[in-house]
Amino acid sequence: MPDRPAPYPLAVITASVRPDRIGPTVTRWLLRRLDGHPADVDHIDLADLDLPGDLAGGGDAERFTKRIAHADAFVVVTPEYNHGYPGPLKTALDTAYVEWRAKPLGFVSYGGASGGLRAVEQLRAVLAELHVSTVRTGVMIPDVHAAFDEHGELRRPERAEAGLAGMLRQLDWWARTLRRGRADTPYVG
Template identity: 45%
Template structure:
C-alpha cells in the first residue's frame, strides 16, 4: 500500500471498568508497526449519542464524520474490539453499527475479541452475520483473548505476547490485502453503484 489509509479502531464496550481500554491500548501500540495505516480510535463514550435513532442529532453527525460516509472517502477499514456478553456482543456496539449503512459498504472489518473460555469468538461470529448484511467483508483471521483479566498491565502491555503478536501480524496482513483491493475497487466504481444497477435490473 503506497499511501497510508485510514483504519478506524472501534470500542465495543462502554461498561465502567472495562477491559476494552487495556485491549485497545495494547492494540494501538502494536499497530505502530503498520505505518501503511493511519489509526483513528473511536470510543462510543466520547459521543453523547441519543437513545433513539435520530439522524439529525449533532452527535450522530460527528460520529458520521469519524466513520466516514462512503462518498467522503474516510475510513477504509475497521477493527472492532469486542467483549463477549452472554454469547454475543454488546448493545452499545450494535447501536453504533445500526446507526449507519454506507460507511461499512465494500470495506473490510477485522476483529479483536476477549471474554471467558471462548475468548469472545462467539461474539465475533455473530458480528460476521451483521456485517455481511451491511455489505462489508470480514477478515477470517482474528485475535482473541481468553480470560484476559490478568493478562494486561495498566499501560496495555501483554504477558507472553509472542503467540498473540503472530496472530495479529497474520490478521493485519489479510486486512491490508483486502483494504488495498477494496480501495482500488471503490475507486474504479463506487459500491453504491451496484445497488442502483441491481435495482434497475429487477424492474
C-alpha cells in the same frame, strides 16, 4: 527496497462502554502495535460518543458517520457479554449505513474461556448485512483479566501477535484493493 505503501485510514472501534471496563487496556495494546504500521489510525471509543440510535441522527451520529465514511478499514475491539457483543456496538453499527460498505473489518476480541469468539461470530452475520468484508484472522484474548501484566502487556503474547500479523496482512490487502475497486466502480450492493 520496495516503496513503503501509502497509509490508509483505519478506524479502531472500542466497543465496551462500562465504567470499569478493560476494553481500553486491550485497545492500547493494539494501538501500540499499530504504531509504525502504514495506516492512519482514528480511535473511536464508543464511551465518548452519544449515539441515540435514531434514524433521524442526533447527538454524535453525524460526526460518527463521517468518521466511518473516511475510513478504508476497521478493527473492532470487543468483549463478549452473555455470548453476544455489546449493545452500544449494535447501535453504532446501525447508526451508519452505506459508509460501512465494501470495506474490510478485523476483530480483536476478549472475554472468559471463549476469548470473545461467540461475539465475533454474531458480528460476522450482522456485518454481512452491511456489506462489510470481515477478515478471517483476528486476535482472541481468553481470560482477559489475567492476560495482561501491570504494564498493559500480554503475559503470553505469541498467539495474539501471530493473529494480529495475519489480520493486518489481510486487512491491508482488502483495504487497498477495495479502495481501488470503489474508485473504479461505485459499489451499489
